[in-house]
Amino acid sequence: MTHIYYIEDDPDIAAAVKEYLERKGFLVTLCATLAQARQALEDHLPTLVLLDWNMPDGHGDRLCRWIRDRWRELPIIFLTVRSDASDIVSGFRDGADDYVVKPFQLEVLHSRILALLRRTGNVAEQYLSCGGIRIDRNRRTVTCQSEEIPLSAAEYQLLLYLMQHRGKTLTREQILAQVWDVNGSYVNDNTLTVTMKRLRDKLRQPACLKTVRSVGYRMEDTL
Secondary structure (H helix, E strand, C coil): CCEEEEECCCHHHHHHHHHHHHHCCCEEEEECCHHHHHHHHHHCCCCEEEECCEECCEEHHHHHHHHHHHCCCCCEEEEECCCCHHHHHHHHHCCCCEEEECCCCHHHHHHHHHHHHHHHCCHHHHEEEECCEEEECCCCEEEECCEECCCCHHHHHHHHHHHHCCCCCEEHHHHHHHHHHHHCCCCCHHHHHHHHHHHHHHCCCCCCEEEECCCEEEECCCC
């Protein structure tokens, strides 16, 4: 399902857009502040972001730049009353893919969302995140608290497999089969232990990477 984050502090506008888009088959999460939006984005990436400019804790253009620094291809549409040419140009310069001026027709917004998604696809599938750790699958890069972390091929594949199954306990046998045996590399159980230790050290012992005693490992978000 296409998941949209709508960052809007006006509850009436937010509710109307949410109701309409959910009737069209989208899942819509509302964020009433920029801080709430940042936390939501860190926890889980949507398919697309709808962003108001004037928010109670700042301006949407700052959040737009913040998103672009982390997820370059994530689709962003500004929905704002700011209609001056300079504002529109600034919005695109800050990284927006489209710019819709309030008041707008819901049918037109829906059409613009569909058009943008046809061009971009589901970019969120490119990125995986958990507890401040992010994987960019297209670039095969890993960042921890915004710092890029160099990993070996085995470390990367181990982290990727755990992230792809976030919230699920994976047995040591499953991990060995998927990370090593599937590539024809038959290794013993100690290889997983050593690789996991190196991975944890490089990621500064992340709390989100859990050991399930006598079973295996699990990635899960922590408060």
